[in-house]
Amino acid sequence: PEASPFHASRRGLQPAGVMHASALQQEDAASVEFRDVAMAFGNRRVLQGLSCEFPAGGISVILGGSGSGKSTLLKLIGGLVRPQAGSIRVAGVEITDLAERRLQAVRAKLGMMFQGGALLDSMTVFDNLALPLREHGRGLGEAAIATAVHECLEAVGVRNADALLPGQLSGGMTKRVALARAILSRPRILLCDEPFSGLDPISSRRIESLLVEINRRTGMTMVVVSHHIASTMRMANRILILLPDGAVAGTPDELRRAGDPRVVSFLDETLEVAETDAPVEFLPIGLNRAV
Numbered sequence: 001p002e003a004s005p006f007h008a009s010r011r012g013l014q015p016a017g018v019m020h021a022s023a024l025q026q027e028d029a030a031s032v033e034f035r036d037v038a039m040a041f042g043n044r045r046v047l048q049g050l051s052c053e054f055p056a057g058g059i060s061v062i063l064g065g066s067g068s069g070k071s072t073l074l075k076l077i078g079g080l081v082r083p084q085a086g087s088i089r090v091a092g093v094e095i096t097d098l099a100e101r102r103l104q105a106v107r108a109k110l111g112m113m114f115q116g117g118a119l120l121d122s123m124t125v126f127d128n129l130a131l132p133l134r135e136h137g138r139g140l141g142e143a144a145i146a147t148a149v150h151e152c153l154e155a156v157g158v159r160n161a162d163a164l165l166p167g168q169l170s171g172g173m174t175k176r177v178a179l180a181r182a183i184l185s186r187p188r189i190l191l192c193d194e195p196f197s198g199l200d201p202i203s204s205r206r207i208e209s210l211l212v213e214i215n216r217r218t219g220m221t222m223v224v225v226s227h228h229i230a231s232t233m234r235m236a237n238r239i240l241i242l243l244p245d246g247a248v249a250g251t252p253d254e255l256r257r258a259g260d261p262r263v264v265s266f267l268d269e270t271l272e273v274a275e276t277d278a279p280v281e282f283l284p285i286g287l288n289r290a291v
Contacts (some may be wrong), residue, residue, distance in 0.1 A: 031056040031189050031221040032077055037086030039072060046072050050086070052240050052249050059215050059222045061232045063266070064242030070225040074191045077223065078110055079103045091188055111187030115194040117178040119166040126162035129153070129181050136185075152180040156210055172203035179210060183220070190214075192224040196231055204228060208235050229267060241266055 032054040039047040046069040054060040064070045075081045076088055079095050088096050091109050098106070119128045129149040133140055140148075153161065156176040166174065175195060182190055195211065196204040208231045215222055226232055232239060233252045240249045243262050248255070255263055 031091055032060075032223060033087075033089040034073075034076075035087040035089075037076070037083045037088060039069065039076065039081070039083045047083070050247055052247065053238075054221065054223050054240075055238060056221050057215075057219045058237035059211065059224065059235055060238045060240065061224045061226050061236040062240045062242065063226065063229065063232060065244070068242040068244075070242060071193055074112075074193055074223065074225060077189075077191060078107060078112070108185070109188040111182040111185060111190045113175075113178050113182040113190065113192040113195055115197055117166065117174040119174065119177060119181075121166050123165075124162060125153070125158070125164050125166070125169070125177055128166070128177065129184055132181070132185060148184060149180075152184050153177070155183070155214070156180045157206075171198050172200075172206065175199065175203070175207050176210070179207070179214075183214060183218075187220065189221045189223065192222065192226075194225055194227065196226060196228040204231060211235065233267075 034050050034052050037047055037050045038045075046067075062070045062073055072081065076083060077090055079090075079098065083096060086096070087094060090106050093106050095103060095106055119125075120131070123131065126146075126149055129152065130145050133145045133148060153159070156179050158173060158176050158180065161169070161173070161177070166177075169177065179192075179195070182192075192211070195207050199207065211222060211224070212235050214220060224232075224236075233256075236252055238249065238251060239255055240247060241255070241263060243266070245262075248258070248260060248263055250258070255267060258264065
């Protein structure tokens with residue numbers, strides 16, 4: 001029988017061949033590393049001398065105001081844009097001047113959860129997930145593709161949605177399907193662009209729970225762009241805040257204790273948001289109700 005790209009275990013969905021967090025951390029001190037990176041679009045300077053690390057096997061969240069360069073960091077990690085100066089290493093590979101052919105090998109280690117889902121409107125949920133495996137699945141047959149698609153949908157709590165079109169999905173379900181597609185290729189590094197945008201507090205907490213659980217079970221490195229401070233403080237191992245006059249990084253506890261008035265002011269929203277977030281039942285991965 002054909003092998004599925006994923007396999008189930010007592011610990012839940014596990015990407016076949018993907019190492020757990022401890023092995024990832026031994027292999028790479030940092031899955032993504034920026035050193036003195038400068039980036040500008042025309043006369044508009046977005047990043048200047050940025051140095052930061054997104055550690056292997058952890059959840060790193062990028063915060064910042066509108067236009068601060070959050071999404072630009074994801075594009076730089078994927079090699080979609082090149083910096084004017086500095087060094088960027090992804091999974092141990094220096095990509096700053098890497099040829100496009102070799103860059104494809106690095107991109108194969110990345111998964112992307114787009115802000116709006118980026119699902120093809122004319123294709124069903126099943127076909128949206130099956131498409132990359134059909135195009136790049138190295139000869140996988142339809143039976144193996146179906147198994148992989150259903151395991152990923154099950155992992156994010158989506159059932160009986162194969163025939164639905166994206167326009168028939170709720171906001172929360174669209175995010176779940178987008179997450180399922182992003183993890184389908186067994187990425188080493190998952191990039192998430194605003195996974196909580198447009199969601200009510202309960203749906204946001206459930207997406208947050210899924211990301212945390214997938215990270216825990218697979219050791220997948222996650223780099224998340226967000227404006228949702230309450231979720232960030234709960235889920236992040238490391239936070240990077242892009243401020244108008246520079247960047248500040250640290251663990252949630254380190255930033256909570258920071259005496260820097262810029263950080264205190266930026267994170268002040270936490271108390272206000274946390275008071276409005278209703279308690280949510282955290283269901284096991286694969287058992288979450290569709291939102």
